[in-house]
Amino acid sequence: GEDVEQSLFLSVREGDSSVINCTYTDSSSTYLYWYKQEPGAGLQLLTYIFSNMDMKQDQRLTVLLNKKDKHLSLRIADTQTGDSAIYFCAGSGSGYSTLTFGKGTMLLVSP
Amino acid sequence: EAQVTQNPRYLITVTGKKLTVTCSQNMNHEYMSWYRQDPGLGLRQIYYSMNVEVTDKGDVPEGYKVSRKEKRNFPLILESPSPNQTSLYFCASSSRYEAFFGQGTRLTVV
Numbered sequence: 266g267e268d269v270e271q272s273l274f275l276s277v278r279e280g281d282s283s284v285i286n287c288t289y290t291d292s293s294s295t296y297l298y299w300y301k302q303e304p305g306a307g308l309q310l311l312t313y314i315f316s317n318m319d320m321k322q323d324q325r326l327t328v329l330l331n332k333k334d335k336h337l338s339l340r341i342a343d344t345q346t347g348d349s350a351i352y353f354c355a356g357s358g359s360g361y362s363t364l365t366f367g368k369g370t371m372l373l374v375s376p
Numbered sequence: 377e378a379q380v381t382q383n384p385r386y387l388i389t390v391t392g393k394k395l396t397v398t399c400s401q402n403m404n405h406e407y408m409s410w411y412r413q414d415p416g417l418g419l420r421q422i423y424y425s426m427n428v429e430v431t432d433k434g435d436v437p438e439g440y441k442v443s444r445k446e447k448r449n450f451p452l453i454l455e456s457p458s459p460n461q462t463s464l465y466f467c468a469s470s471s472r473y474e475a476f477f478g479q480g481t482r483l484t485v486v
Contacts, residue, residue, distance in 0.1 A: 296473065298475075300477075306479065306480075307380075307466060307477040307478055307479045307480050308419075308466065308475075308477040309477075310474050310475070310476075313473060313474070353418065353419065363409075363421065363424065363434075364409075364419075364421070364468075364475060365421075366411075366418045366419040366420075367418055368416060368417060368418035369418050
């Protein structure tokens with residue numbers, strides 16, 4: 266089945282850009298997702314990208330997909346303290362219905 | 377407003393006492409699922425349901441049961457909870473492109 270790996274921790278200063286990386290194993294993953302989890306809250310979908318795309322931009326968020334290396338990244342421009350959270354990468358290896366999550370990257374933004 | 381509602385949000389129980397965590401969605405989705413979240417392990421799928429009366433095991437189904445008698449509800453049942461089921465549980469309801477998550481249920485089994 267699908268396996269998704271992420272770095273566990275990232276610390277940045279407010280105003281800098283953050284880049285969170287993810288690698289996945291299933292080359293047939295149709296959709297790849299980024300979710301955000303704030304303390305004590307559920308998961309909020311930030312963005313997703315189809316496997317036939319290389320890049321997707323949505324306001325401060327940019328997702329890059331390198332299918333050859335099976336590498337996905339999320340760039341947050343002008344990172345704010347409110348962006349501090351855990352970010353999960355997830356892939357759907359066998360259709361949209363089954364998501365495999367990475368272990369999550371904790372992003373800490375300091376003033 | 378699109379919603380996935382889980383109850384209860386917090387639960388402390390004793391080993392062996394049957395419990396049910398409810399999940400309800402108002403989006404008419406066919407697909408629903410349960411995940412548990414544990415430190416260092418991320419989210420792992422317990423069970424999922426493709427439609428009414430259709431359920432299947434996820435990655436970590438041992439010790440859990442589910443039912444899907446109606447489209448909107450997908451309860452998670454722990455017949456005999458054990459301390460290793462202490463975790464944060466999330467219900468999700470999915471459209472084709474997006475999974476909507478409930479707020480989570482923090483379960484402690486002592």
